[in-house]
Structure formats: C-alpha cells, structure tokens
Amino acid sequence: MSVKAYQDFADGNAGAMGSVYDRSGSVLWSPEQPAQRAFYSLLGAPYQMIQNSVVFQYQTDLLGKEAYSAWQGAKSLNGSGSDLFLTLDGNAQKTVSNLLEANGVSGLVAACNASTGALRCLVSTPAAGPDEVVDTLPDGALLNKTLDTITPGSTMKLVTTALLIEQAEENIFTYRYTCHGSDTLAADGKAITCSTKQTEQDITSALGYSCNTFFANAIQTYLSPEETAKTLQRYGFMKEGKYSNLGKLNYETSSILFQDMTFASVWSLIGQVSEVSPLDMLRFTSAVVHSGDAPTLYLVDRQSNRTHDKLLGQFEPEHQNIMAKETADTVKEIWFNSYDTYYDKSSYPDSVTAAKTGTAEQGTCENKKIDKLLLGYSQEKDLVFFIALKNWNIELITPQTVSQVLLEQLAE
Numbered sequence: 074m075s076v077k078a079y080q081d082f083a084d085g086n087a088g089a090m091g092s093v094y095d096r097s098g099s100v101l102w103s104p105e106q107p108a109q110r111a112f113y114s115l116l117g118a119p120y121q122m123i124q125n126s127v128v129f130q131y132q133t134d135l136l137g138k139e140a141y142s143a144w145q146g147a148k149s150l151n152g153s154g155s156d157l158f159l160t161l162d163g164n165a166q167k168t169v170s171n172l173l174e175a176n177g178v179s180g181l182v183a184a185c186n187a188s189t190g191a192l193r194c195l196v197s198t199p200a201a202g203p204d205e206v207v208d209t210l211p212d213g214a215l216l217n218k219t220l221d222t223i224t225p226g227s228t229m230k231l232v233t234t235a236l237l238i239e240q241a242e243e244n245i246f247t248y249r250y251t252c253h254g255s256d257t258l259a260a261d262g263k264a265i266t267c268s269t270k271q272t273e274q275d276i277t278s279a280l281g282y283s284c285n286t287f288f289a290n291a292i293q294t295y296l297s298p299e300e301t302a303k304t305l306q307r308y309g310f311m312k313e314g315k316y317s318n319l320g321k322l323n324y325e326t327s328s329i330l331f332q333d334m335t336f337a338s339v340w341s342l343i344g345q346v347s348e349v350s351p352l353d354m355l356r357f358t359s360a361v362v363h364s365g366d367a368p369t370l371y372l373v374d375r376q377s378n379r380t381h382d383k384l385l386g387q388f389e390p391e392h393q394n395i396m397a398k399e400t401a402d403t404v405k406e407i408w409f410n411s412y413d414t415y416y417d418k419s420s421y422p423d424s425v426t427a428a429k430t431g432t433a434e435q436g437t438c439e440n441k442k443i444d445k446l447l448l449g450y451s452q453e454k455d456l457v458f459f460i461a462l463k464n465w466n467i468e469l470i471t472p473q474t475v476s477q478v479l480l481e482q483l484a485e
Contacts, residue, residue, distance in 0.1 A: 090119070091135040091154035091379060093127060095163035096193075102128055107203040111170035112163075114197050114217040122207070123215050127372070130321040131157060134376055155385055158375045160191035165482035172478050173198040173462075176470045179211075180444075181218035182479060183351040184458040187359040187450065189390045190368030193483055194458075195219040220324040222348040223461050226431025227283040228448040229344030232357060233292065234280055235396060235404045236304055236342070241295035248291060249273050256286040258293070263336035265289040265343070277407050281415025283430065289339050296342070298332050305329055308360075308395050309353050309367065319352065320373050327353045344431060351459045354448060357395070358457045361408070362450050365401035366392045422477045426452040430472070435464075447472035451480055 092103035093116060101116060102108045108116040108128070117126025119135075128135065135154055169182050173196065182196040201214035237245045251273045255264045267285035271278070279287035305311045309327075316323040329347045331338045340346045352370055360367035369391040376386040396404075405427075412418070412427040421428055431446035445465040449458050458479060460472040 090132075091156040093135075094156060094158045095161045095166075096159065096191075096374065097163065098158075099163045101159065101161070101163060109167065110174075110200040110202045111167040111196065112161075113201055113203055114215055115195055115219075118203055125220060125323055126217075127157070127159070127322065131373070154379060156377050156379060156381065157373055158377070159372055160186075160193060160374050161195065161372070162193045162483050165194050165479060166196055168482045169194060169475065169479050170196045170198060170200055172470070172475065174200060178462050178469055179213070179464060180460070180462040180475075181223070181351060182458065182460050182475060183219040183355055184456055184479060184483065185355045185359065185368075185370055187362055187455050187457045188368065190356070190359065190370045190392075191374065191390075192370055192372050193456065194479065195372070218461075219351050220319070220322065222325045222327060222350050223446075224345065224433035224435070224444065225347055225349040225354065226344045226433035226444065226446045227285075228354065228429050228431035228446050228459070229342065229347055229349065230280055230283060230288060231361070231404070231408060231429050231448065232305075232308065232310070233288055233342045234276065234407060235308070235361070235400060236301055237276065237291055237295055238400050238403050239304060239396070240297065240300060241291070244295065245276055245291065248294070249275055250279070250284075250287045250290050252284050252286045254286075256289055258289070258334060258336055258339060260334040261336055265336070265339060277411050278415060280407060280429070281411035285343050288343050292339050292342055293334050296331075298338070301331050301342075305331075308357050310349065310357070317350070317352075320371060322372070324350055324352050326350065345434060351461070354459050355457050358448060358450060358459075360395050361401050361404050362452070362457070363401070364398040365394050365396040367395045368392050420471075420473045421449075422451075422473075422480045424451045424453045424480050425476065426450050428476075433461075445472050447476060449476055454480065454483060456480070456483065 090104050093101045095101050101112050117123035117129045119132050184194040185192045197218040199211045199214045201210050252267050252269055252271050254270045255266050257264045265285050269282045269284045271282050274287050310329055312326045317326050327349045330341045337346050356367050371388050377384050409427045428449040433444040435442045442464045445462045447460040460475050
C-alpha cells in the first residue's frame with residue numbers, strides 16, 4: 074500500500090500519523106495543524122508539491138504502518154504514528170521570517186550550533202502558507218533557499234584565507250600588496266576591481282577591508298588549481314553529484330569554478346562567480362572556530378512514539394576533521410582580528426565575536442542587482458549564522474539588523 078493510500082485509509086483514526094515538534098516541544102506540524110508560513114517551505118505536507126520537505130520525506134516515519142492489524146482494521150492505527158523532534162528554534166524561525174516579510178525582503182537566514190551541527194534556523198522568504206493558491210505565489214515561495222545555493226560575495230574570502238594559509242604557508246604572513254582599485258590579470262588581460270583603495274595591506278587587513286585585488290594577486294601567486302580543487306573538496310564545497318544529504322532531505326551542492334588564472338576562475342575565490350550552499354558555509358565556519366573539526370549538520374534530532382515514553386531513534390552528533398588544527402586556529406585568529414580592527418562593531422550585536430560581510434552582484438550593468446550577505450559567529454552562543462538579503466537596496470533592513478533579532482531570539 075502506498076503512503077498516500079495508507080494515510081487515506083487511516084483518516085478518521087486519531088494519531089494515525091505523528092506530529093513534528095521544534096526543539097522546545099512546540100508543535101510545528103500535525104495532521105490537524107498545518108505548518109505556518111515561517112515553516113511551510115521546509116516542513117511541507119504529506120504527498121503535496123514540496124517534495125524536498127520534512128513531512129513529505131519523513132512521512133513513512135510519521136505513519137505507524139507497522140502497527141496495522143488485519144483483525145482490528147483501521148482502528149489498530151489509533152495512536153500508532155511516531156513523532157519527530159527537530160533541532161529548530163521555533164520562536165527564532167517565526168520571528169526572523171516575520172521580520173523579513175514585514176520589510177519586503179527576499180532572503181535566507183541559516184544558523185547552527187558550531188559544536189554539534191544542530192540547525193537552529195532555516196528561514197526562507199518570501200514565504201507561503203498551505204492554503205494559498207500556487208499560481209498567486211511569488212517566485213521561490215515554495216523553495217526553501219537555505220537548501221539552494223547562492224553567490225557568496227566576499228564571505229568567500231574566509232574560505233580563500235584558509236586556502237592561502239595551507240598553500241602559501243609562512244609566505245602569506247609576509248605578503249604585502251597595495252590596492253590601487255584595479256589589477257589586470259596576466260592570463261586574459263581582464264581587470265579585477267576593488268573599491269577599498271587602501272594603503273599597503275597584509276592578509277588580516279585585506280580580509281577586514283575585503284580587498285579584491287589583494288586576494289586576486291595572492292591567488293595568482295600562491296594557489297594551484299589542482300591542489301585547490303582537492304582542498305575545497307576536503308572542506309566540503311566540491312562534493313560529487315548535484316545534491317548533498319541533510320538526513321532524508323537534499324540540498325544543492327556548492328560549485329566553485331577555480332580552474333586557471335583567468336578572470337572567472339580568480340573571481341570564483343573572491344566570491345562573484347561561485348555558487349555556494351549556505352549549509353556548506355555553516356559547516357566550514359564551524360570547523361574554523363573549532364580547530365578544524367566540522368560537524369555533520371542535522372535537522373531531525375530524534376523520533377519517539379506518540380506518548381513520548383519510547384525513543385525510536387536519536388541522531389548522534391558526528392564530526393570530520395577537514396583541516397589541520399594549526400590552519401583552523403590561524404584562520405580563526407586572522408578572522409577575529411580583522412573583525413576587531415577593521416569593522417564598526419557598534420553596528421553588530423554585542424554577542425557577535427566575528428563577522429564577514431559580502432556583496433554579490435547579479436544581472437547586467439544596465440539592470441544590476443545586489444545581494445547583501447553576512448557570515449558570523451557568536452562564541453557566547455557557539456552559533457554560526459549565514460544571512461543573505463536578495464535584491465537589496467538602502468531602504469531595506471540590513472543583515473546586521475537581522476543578526477540582532479536572530480541572536481536575541483535564539484535560546485541557549
């Protein structure tokens with residue numbers, strides 16, 4: 074019997090399908106309570122259009138098919154379904170989603186515990202509710218953007234800093250470059266531009282000022298495309314296949330096009346050509362702040378029977394060492410120092426320990442749009458977060474404002 078046929082058969086028997094809860098035990102979805110707007114693109118519903126969603130992909134877990142008795146028929150299904158408990162903080166998810174929608178922002182906010190990999194927030198806007206007519210929805214309302222890829226802008230420079238430390242070794246600490254606003258690449262004669270135009274810079278000030286030409290020159294001087302591809306794969310950005318797994322859900326795999334020293338390849342490590350998964354960025358950054366140990370990200374914490382007195386499954390946190398402790402600690406030191414020295418910390422929540430901003434350009438020169446991005450870490454909460462506000466303009470809220478609300482709402 075198919076899942077849909079089984080559920081149709083079980084309808085009318087209370088508890089034939091279990092519920093989905095957040096980390097505090099609040100109901101996010103049940104057969105009687107559809108998911109709210111802030112959760113719908115992630116949770117979905119049984120056998121409906123959002124196939125890459127929790128309820129759709131875990132519906133056989135939520136249904137108690139093994140309890141069916143031919144003698145008792147459908148009555149045997151009463152109370153047989155199992156419940157899922159997610160790692161999400163429901164209050165934070167709802168509050169941040171409402172903030173973005175109230176301000177007319179299309180974007181995403183992803184956050185995880187940097188030690189365990191437990192996902193605390195996976196916001197995507199514009200949002201949609203289960204009763205809305207599909208034809209009237211804005212583009213992307215049924216796609217949770219945290220499971221897609223995005224152009225990372227200068228947040229990519231944190232990854233490139235790690236690559237430079239691995240391949241340039243001690244040389245990167247004595248390397249200096251003076252930005253003049255533009256640098257022509259020897260490979261194809263095209264120019265990498267930069268708006269900082271600062272005086273002589275080292276790796277820390279270049280990360281703080283986000284100097285494109287410093288990184289372009291360092292990339293050409295020290296990085297090997299072959300070695301870089303291997304390292305990016307080790308970091309988790311270049312997995313085989315189009316999709317990676319988040320439990321039973323899929324998310325799009327990061328793609329970084331660094332093949333030679335031409336314009337597009339060099340830009341890919343500065344952040345304007347790559348397509349990176351927000352989840353891969355969370356995992357990489359978690360490794361940076363925890364000595365190279367990258368957690369496996371997870372959304373479903375445990376599964377229990379309907380009365381919650383029997384545990385049917387529990388996720389055990391896993392880790393993989395993706396870079397040497399010395400490398401991770403050095404990247405962390407450079408990042409923290411660049412934030413402390415070159416950022417206006419009054420614009421950020423007090424609980425932010427380090428942040429890296431980014432701007433991603435989309436479209437043509439005549440119709441150019443920008444995305445504003447923010448990658449950050451709160452040591453106080455041991456939380457890594459990634460924020461992207463699409464088609465941003467100065468009248469909209471900033472990623473810093475979003476991070477303030479996020480960190481205020483997230484429970485310890």
